[in-house]
Amino acid sequence: MNMIRGLSVRTYGNLKHQPLVFLHGFPLSQSMWNKQIQEFEQDYYCVTPDFRGLGESVPSTGLHTMEGFADDILFLIETLDLHKPVLCGLSMGGYAALRIAERAPEVFSGLILCDTKSSSDPDEVKLKRAAAIKRIQQDGAEGYIREFVHGIFYPSFLENHFAEFDRYVAQWVKNPPEGVIGALLAMMGRTDTTEALKNFTFPVLCICGAYDAMTPPSVMKDLARLAPQGEYYEVPEAGHMSPLENPEAVNNKIQEFLRRISGK
Ligand code: MLT
Numbered sequence: 001m002n003m004i005r006g007l008s009v010r011t012y013g014n015l016k017h018q019p020l021v022f023l024h025g026f027p028l029s030q031s032m033w034n035k036q037i038q039e040f041e042q043d044y045y046c047v048t049p050d051f052r053g054l055g056e057s058v059p060s061t062g063l064h065t066m067e068g069f070a071d072d073i074l075f076l077i078e079t080l081d082l083h084k085p086v087l088c089g090l091s092m093g094g095y096a097a098l099r100i101a102e103r104a105p106e107v108f109s110g111l112i113l114c115d116t117k118s119s120s121d122p123d124e125v126k127l128k129r130a131a132a133i134k135r136i137q138q139d140g141a142e143g144y145i146r147e148f149v150h151g152i153f154y155p156s157f158l159e160n161h162f163a164e165f166d167r168y169v170a171q172w173v174k175n176p177p178e179g180v181i182g183a184l185l186a187m188m189g190r191t192d193t194t195e196a197l198k199n200f201t202f203p204v205l206c207i208c209g210a211y212d213a214m215t216p217p218s219v220m221k222d223l224a225r226l227a228p229q230g231e232y233y234e235v236p237e238a239g240h241m242s243p244l245e246n247p248e249a250v251n252n253k254i255q256e257f258l259r260r261i262s263g264k
Helices: 030-040 066-079 092-103 123-139 142-152 155-160 162-172 177-188 217-226 247-262
Strands: 002-004 007-012 019-023 045-049 086-090 110-114 204-209 230-235
Touching: 002 066, 007 030, 007 066, 019 030, 019 066, 019 092, 030 045, 030 162, 030 247, 045 066, 066 092, 066 177, 086 092, 086 247, 092 110, 092 177, 110 247, 123 142, 123 177, 142 162, 155 162, 204 217, 204 247, 217 230, 230 247
Parallel strands: 019 045, 019 086, 086 110, 110 204, 204 230
Antiparallel strands: 002 007, 007 045
16 A cells, blocks of 8 residues: 555556556545456556545544545646556546546546546535534444445345455545545535536546435536546445445446556
């Protein structure tokens, strides 16, 4: 594991291969990409950072913005000297990926958006996040994280893979309250990146769990339609955490997309 300006960054595979940068969702950590790393580390150079304040990144003040998250990821791409990476983000990681690609489109050769959206928070979501911040300040983060992650997984994944789910949650509940609050503030204050999609000249793959209630298929189909080289894929038997809930389907689709980018 490397520390790059306080960000914990894991790298897998051969630096000479096409780089893939994976950005995790809220309030998780890079560990959510384990099943993609197993699949892609052989043929790609995989990079999985923890966002500032989460996972194994250094404890933070909790005063975070999406711009700060974007600064961090662009800095790590430059520091690791990654050439034309493909950027892949889930949900909050997708919000960051969209903003990063809007700021520096020339850096990337492709974008993979999993279970995410380009709109900013409407007022009712801002109020929910403010209530979450108050709760975490009063009671700590653990109860909130447990409840939140239960809500984002596809119910039948929870029934059939409870031990696996439990192992992940045991890691994620260690996220410090300041980091979780910081991520909520960053999401609350993020900009709308819808217009940017129209200008992306690289291929964009939009992946969505068929039962994703948070960022439903209709929303992700629209994202794919906006991007000139956009493609939509619906993941069967999956909700908001499709790369973890149905890794086989997601990995196959990503493989096909990467072959399209590399012309193999
Ligand atoms: C996530 O999965 O990253 C979050 O659900 C995103 C959000 O709360 O908007």
